[in-house]
Amino acid sequence: MPKRITPLSDTQVRNAKPKEKEHKLMDGYGLFLLVTPTGGKLWRLDYRFDGKRKTLALGTYPAVSLSDARKRRDEAKALLANDIDPSDANKAKKASRLEAGANSFEVVAREWHTKFAPTWSPSHAVWVLRRLEQYVFPDIGTRPIAELKAPDVLKVLRRIEAVALETAHRVKFVLGQVFRYAVGSGRAERDPTADLKGLLPPRSQKHHAAITDPKEVAGLLRAIDGFNGTFTVKSALQLAPLVFLRPGELRQAEWTEFDLEAGEWNVPIERMKLKLRVKEDRKGEKHLVPLSAQAVAILKDLHGLTGQSRYVFPSARSFARPMSNMALNAALNRMGFKGEMTAHGFRALARTILDEVLQCRIDLVEHQLGHAVRDPNGRAYNRTAHLPERRKMMQTWADYLDGLKAGAKVIPLKRSEG
Template sequence: MPLTDVEVRSARPRDKAYRLADGAGMYLEVSQTGGKYWRLKYRFGGKEKRLALGVYPEVSAKEARERRAQARKLLANGIDPGIERKVQKAATLERAANSFEAVAREWFARQAPGWAASHADKIMGRLENDVFPWLGGRAIAEIKAPEVLAVLRRVEARGALDTAHRVHQNCGQVFRYAVATGRAERDISSDLRGALPPARHTHFASVTDPSEVAGLLRALDGFQGTFVVQCALRLAPLLFVRPGELRTAEWAQLDLDKAQWRYTVSKTKTEHLVPLATQVVAILRELHALTGQRRYVFPGRDPKKTMSEAAINAALRRMGFDTKTEITGHGFRAMARTILHEQLRFPSEVIEHQLAHKVPDALGTAYNRTKFIADRTAMMQAWADYLDSLKAGERAASPATARVA
């Protein structure tokens, strides 16, 4: 007779493990410690075998009997249920190893060492927030284009069209890695080209009118926050490097006697040299008295770390500037690029090299940190002098005074 719920529930441990038969080869094994295990005894190929059906109470008697029925159906078809379970378990493990998330994290681990930390964080953030919850557990070879499109539509629906395009790009990179490593037949994300409307790329907010620049510079000098942030604000327009590069500047990279700053560009991983105008050196020498014994030029509240990534923009907002429509930390680059070319008449190639952009020349050289160094040194000093003249309320310097020899 099948066991009743009362019999199963009231079975108590004894000095030795014992069994309570349920019929058709199934029984409840009660251990010395009180554990209750459903088992199925069967014969296959002339040998007696046992199959675990679950643990009570997680698996009820009814569920255990259903599993017994499934096992007996396999036996009737000449299949050993024990072997079948091992095969299914192996397949499950293989699917987990070849899931979209597993492949994506493997791809990321190989690529991330060559990326800036901020870039790597953004990519993994997109994958974890916008892709893994829906596709992470799926075997990558089984994912279809409409499933990826559904992921992209969710991102698009919240108004983040540019992010949707970036998610599409990252998915394609993962699929291509899966193809290269034998986990997928093709990159199905390529079928979605044109499925999203074009993204409207917006430039960082910037000020390029000399009269407006004058007011901005005077506001920066009057910032009432910490001395470290004040120095960073005063240096940002003078150096016009990427905000992350300014924020993570190290004293070991600076040679104030030679008036040079050498560092590795975060975006291109190339070495870069920034000539320092006399005004820049003066600010840095003043700051050195406060932070010169530390690693970073602009330390944060924790002296072992840099100041916050949001510090510059937060300071601009405190001074009343709209960082979406007026100026951002990155906007100083556009300001310098525009005015140096249009007002001071410096050649574009000199400006682009100082911006650490890849500018192929006639010989195919993408970037050389010392190229145009004499011109760039003169340009950086002329730029600092020009900004001083704007702050003082003078007219823009004559283009003739800023001519490159």
């Protein structure tokens, strides 16, 4: 009769000590703990298949506990009962995992990006990869691309939508291209983004003329500095690209909202477009705009002229009311930018270049634009969220614009649909 083996206890396994040579602690039914001279504890299973003695590795202690090792032993015994070699089954399982990893969404997406990036502008190539890394890979990057369905992709897009709807639409387009590449290379059956038509809110249909190419922006900024109209309008035009608020929020600015020493402009939330969605308990809050050194300089110069008025940019006819809502657009038209640039277009100018050229974080840009931005838990960011990062972004942006005006070499902005 075979020798009866007393099963191991957790204490025996935990306290097993190394010796000069490898030694075994038997648990029964072929399972044993191999203790190495260096202190390693390895689970092994001795078995016979086709008349040959074999040993199967079951993992390392303590990552694999005694109870887990016994479960793995029993699974291997079940395979043997069905005339399957557990070693061959493990090899097949490992090969399957390797194949799945080689065809994961991230692997295929990076392969697609490497193949097509040389045909795009550098800024577009960077934008595409950064958005994949920021929004997509953390959620579905490790999953086999062939297994991904429409709900998986929609979940990713919903998270982006909470930050920036336009970005969600653009990432959806990128995802469609990756899936179609996978279909063409035999690693997926179809493009699930085709099933998502109409599930994202539509893009805004209202478009404001805007110059977004850095080379053309340089000319616009120089034209503003050379504007020969009123000093108030000129100052508003100079400040507009530095703060990129809506024209109404800019022209109705009041001196009491500014702390020039701290470099801050606190815009009452009720005055913003966001006010339509403001709940009663949020009234009285402010939208904090960090001011760059250049913005502070413009305001200090203007204070000598309009500081006695309630409004930073008062009407030319009366200090008692703000500048006309047509003043800035009229000035841009007179400078020759009719049909090319509007006062509202400074927002698109800033958003496009900050995102696609300077590669700033899109949630910081959206927050500074005054859009409703939510944290990963779905809560709206408060007015001071990411303030140090936003201060740095606003100063970097102002310095970048100064560089454009001075004729610094710029990368032209070219969009490609890949």
